[in-house]
Amino acid sequence: MTRSDTPRTPFVDRHLGFVPDPQALASATGFDDLEALVDATVPAGIRQDGPLDLPAALDEEDALAELRGVAARNRVVQPMIGLGYHGTVTPPVVRRNVLQDPAWYTAYTPYQPEISQGRLEALLTFQTVVTDLTGLDVAGASLLDEPTAAAEAMTLLRRATKAADDAVFLVDTDVLPQTRAVLRTRAEPLGITLVDLDLGGAEDPSGTAVAAALDGRAGFGALLQYPGASGQVRDLRAVVEAVKDAGGRVAVAADPLALTLLAPPGEWGADVAVGSMQRFGVPMGYGGPHAGYMAVREGLQRLMPGRLVGVSKDASGNPALRLALQTREQHIRREKATSNICTAQVLLAVMAGMYAVWHGPEGLRRIAEHAHRQAARVAAAAEAAGVTVETTRFFDTVSLRVPDADAVVAAALAGGVNLRRVDEVRVGVSADETTRDQHVLAVCDALGAGRPTDDPDTGVDAALARTSEYLTNRVFSRYRSETGLLRYLRRLADMDFALDRGMIPLGSCTMKLNATTEMESVTWSEFADLHPFAPADQAAGTRQVVADLERWLAEVTGYDAVSMQPNSGAQGELAGLLAIRGYHRGNGDAERDVCLIPSSAHGTNAASAVMAGMRVVVVACDDEGNIDVDDLRAKIDQHGERLAALMITYPSTHGVFEEAVQEICAAVHDAGGQVYLDGANLNALVGLARPGRFGADVSHLNLHKTFCIPHGGGGPGVGPIGVRQHLAPFLPGHPLEPTLADNPVGPVSGAPFGSAGILTIPWTYVRMMGADGLRQATVRAIAAANYVARRLDGSWDVLYTGRNGTVAHECILDVRPLAKAAGITVDDVAKRLIDHGFHAPTMSWPVTGTLMVEPTESEDVAELDRFCDAMLEIRAEVDRVVAGEWAVADSPLRRAPHTAEDLVGEWDRPYDRRLGVYPNGNVRGKYWPPVGRIDGAFGDRNLVCACPPVSAFGDAADDAGGDGSDVDLAEAGAGSGARPALAR
Template identity: 65%
Template sequence: MLKALGFDSLEQLMAAAVPGGIRTADELGLPEPVDEEAAAAELRALAGRNNPLEPMIGLGYSGTVTPAVVRRNVLEDPAWYTAYTPYQPEISQGRLEALLNFQTMVGDLTGLPTANASLLDEGTAAAEAMTLVRRANRKASGAFVVDADALPQTIAVVRTRAAAMGIDVVVADLATDGLPDGELSGVLVQYPGASGRVWDPRSVIEAAHERNALAVVAADLLGLALLESPGTLGADVAVGNTQRFGVPLFYGGPHAGYMAVASGLERHLPGRLVGVSVDAEGRSAYRLALQTREQHIRRDKATSNICTAQVLLAVVAAMYAVYHGPEGIREIARATHLKALRLAAALRAAGVEVVHDAFFDTLTVRVPGRAAEVVGRARDAGVHLREVDADTVGVSTSETTKEHHLLAAVQAFGGEALDALGDDALAVPDPLRRTTEYLTHEVFSTHRSETSMLRYLSRLSRRDYALDRGMIPLGSCTMKLNATTEMEPISLPGFANLHPFAPAEDAQGYAELVDQLEGWLAEVTGYDRVSIQPNAGSQGELAGLLAIRGYHRANGQEQRDVCLIPSSAHGTNAASAVMAGMRVVVVKADADGSVDLADLQAQCEKHADSLAAIMVTYPSTHGAYEDTITDLCRIVHEHGGQVYVDGANLNALLGFAKPGEFGGDVSHLNLHKTFCIPHGGGGPGVGPVAVRSHLAPYLPTHPAHPDPERREGTGPVSAAPFGSAGILPISWAYVRMMGAEGLTEATAVAVLSANYVAKRLAEHFPVLYTGHGGLVAHECILDLRDLTKRTGVTVDDVAKRLVDFGFHAPTMSFPVAGTLMVEPTESEDLAELDRFVAAMVAIREEIERVASGEWTAEESPLRHAPHTARVLAADEWDRPYDRRTGVFPAGYDPDKYWPVVARIDQAYGDRNLVCACPAPEAFAGQ
């Protein structure tokens, strides 16, 4: 590969590629690397320092049992966790079906017709609902009213988001006092409340509607198996968390949040929505609907910056429902409720006050002056309870609560025994008892044995293309190896089963892991402090911009609210800036794709008094090392602004340059890119934010943070103090095993791979941009625009044709329409790179056959791609190329990947939005 590029060594290549002005002088200051066995042993020791007692703390996080068949064949299966977001639906039909199961499950239980394909967590889902009701009802004005009995972390996240966007939030005891006076744009009710209280919110919902506001209900999904659905109660939006549907506690995440909406609101949904379209052969096929409308089309007009979901965890939750079915879910809910009933009866028999008579799984217990004592006694007996205040204790039951846990809790309060209760006992008011059906689709009653469930999961995974099949050369997405040794520790009980609000003394292993990882990330980026709380890149962007706003305000510069964003930037940048309360000003790009410094200078001068920041990606969004990055940073700093360096392309810098040293003040880092957390089919992601010391006081805080000094301040951007803590062992293991030399070599090999592909393909497809030394960084853009003009063959045609060659397509039309962005990463070997090059060269030859007039674009194998087994087996073949050319363009391959559907009509799907599972007969014979 080096020989093809004219270099003798990786060091020589990187010296030519990376501008000298940003090169770091010193080797990364990381511990000496260890081998896989040693790293695994260290992680086991860290997990062993956590003490996951029976989690009876509640507050939206519950003990649950992940069915072994789901754990082994989804959560721990690379066919599921190494897949990318299903933007190429023809090779994502398994994941899309699983997500449609998720949407159907949520829609059924909430009683609302349209649910999205998951959000990041319950707190951020509630914040998204706040902005949804405001944009959906443009006549509404005034405060967003939040139930005082909402989960405290939800209230905190909503307040963080609202403060940045200038929205007034009023917290009120809705059950007791009803809606406050004054104008309101929406109301959020917790159902059941954080205290466990169950009350009928219909009067509040009706009052909100009378005042031209929309109602959001944050609901416990398992509780909805016994409680009447929010939709039946009149809710416009339902939000919550699906964690207790088989997803481990993970010390707070990753978990799949959910949102469902009433008819007429579906096109306001944030995130992703799976619908049904038709393929080229007229058959039904799943796809993402309206998938780019928010950030990429609306940009600075967007009201959500969410560009990821929690697909892997949503699939786990959906398959939990498929595995148990409606009867099983109801029985789990019933058993959970009965445990709480027995606990309440035993406490009352012992003379202890249980505050609420109506509840599902959570009790608020009054013990004047004894709360700490009770919680301590329970902990000694193996149970975590919640100390609400000095006089009050919260207790929650779950699927995992056993008889001895209940007895330990009773005895901690001073009681002695538990009595049996009849199966018909219920502490739910009659008007709120569930009467509507749920999980009626056939998929939720078909797989009643592990054999059937295993085959269903396997069948779906075979319909998808993930890294276990071959390269996914997606520019900007860094689809690299997720090593098994990195993945295995997430299932260790010490990491998987710990409640996020467990006492600090029972989370010492997590504390050490987080401290070490934050320190390592600060070292490799050149920053002073890191917070790993943001649970997605979008949340990291928001946290970084909030830190900048906080810094300016603390300096008496509140008027600094202009965020400069290059025209080539990812759409989330503009959306994040707006959500942080900033005004977006676009900076032009030069012909070579770099930021136009003359326009930058002009914009900085124009907005000198109001300049807050610039958001810039480095290497550039165009995949090039720009020589001008230090000049850009200097110009912005001279005009009082801060420099936000988007960390999406850090895989091209690690070990060679540090954003915090060449001019950056803040960056977010995509751990699901550079640091090996898998994409999971579209989530989980982790987006830590790294800052220089002057911004450190404005990093995210959390009211339940184990460190008291990090409870007050900017506020949280995620529901849990450490975001998606459960998958941090993956990145910890990556850095621990690679060390300074390994991380640096990985960067060099990634750059080598991209330049090798660019060199090999340059005579067939022009490489649009190069940077320092005439080289690309870790990705390259192939320009098809002239070919499209001459032949009519589009990037979509090339992308779909690559499926026939056994590849996932590169990134299409980003950052430049009509192009393909290729990022091979350091994980692919030479044979796989050469296979990709050969496929692209063969496709180029097919384009020439269209150009020569041998085929029209419409009749070519490019336009008919991808080819299915069904078309191969058809009795008739009326195409101007033979069957072998269509289905085996690279020669016969016994391991060929076969898509189960032909090309899908995207426009049809957007015009005909279908949001629930179609009847099974719709897919008969496919």
């Protein structure tokens, strides 16, 4: 069906916020129509000619029907490939009430903790799962995937040991091949030398292999795999001791399900454990997204990358959760940041944590024992048939020596099973939660073996068996009924604020509609249940989605080639800079290592440049928020032939279209450098201008911003890069993907196509919007920002505008004058907005003491007006502080946010209760924050970042009775400021 022969409303009309009269919207911004606003805002020199060459828009029904046809090109085969990806079953209650619930997937990163207590509690659960299983002290709130987590562990150990520049890092030869490849990509620009640590086939390798690998060199650490990629489970105690005797520390990549049966790394000396929580209920999705994990020994937590949830207290002394320690360190430390990670995998971490809550320790052990037993049945049948079983001790994976690996793999496929072809004479067989008897039979038939025994010789060697308890907190034993878990998830969601409640006007982060139709295909089995290393012909549909997006995004951006591999915006930054680095080195210009970065840039820019082996030089901005062109030219002249790149964001992080952007790009090119254009603000460009045509060489695109992948409470994100033709040879490669195996730049993510499992979201968005719809979205985003700026101007100072007094798709409101006049801070305004039912705009970035507002195209005028009304009412309250009516410390701004407990408790404040809790008079639909303003410093001084076991409660656990309430951690002796034990 085409648009002309269906009565259905075009999707673009659903995506755009309702505006009764677009002409009135234009008039409110001071222009005759929206096109006049665009003409006054976007420089004529960068405007594209003609419409985008994209397929005609489909309505929602037809788009899903077309995608169903694409999905049918995939063939889901039982996965027994292993290599860190396994079949799993997402509990339906988790799938429906987390993955498919906008209360979870439309939330933003919990930087405003007072309105994020639900997902923070869920992440504390995730951290507890990781610390319990690994036997280590502190775990983070998820990383991107196992290979990148391993790379982060490598750099953490380098910092922890204060290693000499020539110190080496040992890598177990049984490490997953994609992990080894990502380590190489990350190590080379940093000058880290990787050395193979061959532990042979011994079950209990000695420490002599460490000395042989070091060969007299200093080593700062080692990465071991447990179990190995081959499936071998080894006693690694002697190896760990040898590494430490040599002055290094040890990271272990460990399968979390195996750790329910095997002694955890923390108990035998590991300093860091990393891995993937994919098999805890998160579909394979042809590679992602999946929550990587990291846990560390006490003393290393301040070096951890990413996010860490900690316990603190609110203004009333009640326990409350927040992100602790290194939150947003890129903005503070910039090129000295320990990591460039910004987006993590919160939604997937929540799923994994709730998988553990649903199954509990006994259920996880049953699943692990099932996988082990099925692998043991294959091993026993193979051995009985005369096949050499090379894996002598194993958990769920065995390596078999066969006469003809290709023939065995083909025979297994005919029986409906995918095996791993290791080489010409070896195959790998991995079992998991979904492995049934018929799959084991198919493998045995492929091996020419007899019927597998129902009672194989199973069990882990006593020396490696786990004896310690895990998941002993009550949350892991309470929710065995679906009613219980359903209500628990609802209670957590009710504590949070997400897009399903109201506008989240975060500048740069583009929190716009994540349409239900776009999300629907994520859970289709044809996309969700594909192993990333399955034969290509089994993934023809997903590969079509990838190819379509590469083509469409190239058209949208004006670039010549696109890679979908980077699984976050920060990974996209790194991939883009590595492409520039590879290009210079390919031209014999290895000395080009200077990266110019404006002072207003996102902090990950500088961190990514350092990770790519570049030296950061800061370029000043002028009083209008633009790049200081004179300072730029001076820096170019100063660094001459060492110039590698300039990183800019366009429109700028100050919310304006810089008129000199083409002049800036030309100056860099004339000096032999390349221009990296951060695509964070592409929401103001699509359909109007293409960075690949007005001067940029490479950009990363935030699909979790402009192209509607939801933020998921802090992740997933996808950050593909677009490049001009001369950089195309330096897009990320991958050793396990034939089409990418020869790329000179290695992978930046574990899977060849990154988080392919959610690429159907932007595919559906583009397919339903079409060229005209995408352009309309951009125009409306610019109009919405200008509408807000016009309504607030005069009461709030709009810090930067373009030459015609307009802003791009966001505007910056200056709170600094109020701090001088009345002591009011951005925190005060942000917390008071909670009382009005809003998430705060971006705080103190790119300018300290300001709020950056981005309303997006998906909010209607009524919501824009509600936000503006709230800001105007807050401004009126500021005036009352200035007038001396309230002391700032006793004002509703400083006492915000107001909780229900405040309402019913004693009231000793100089303003009316109703003004405090109902500032806009809206009694219906009131969002009640579960905690008051949180004391962040207290939480850092008294770090508690996991749930205590039941034993910590003493008699209190028995006294809890049958009322279903959890026990207060503070009463249980978990330390001052600890949080009530999970569910309230």
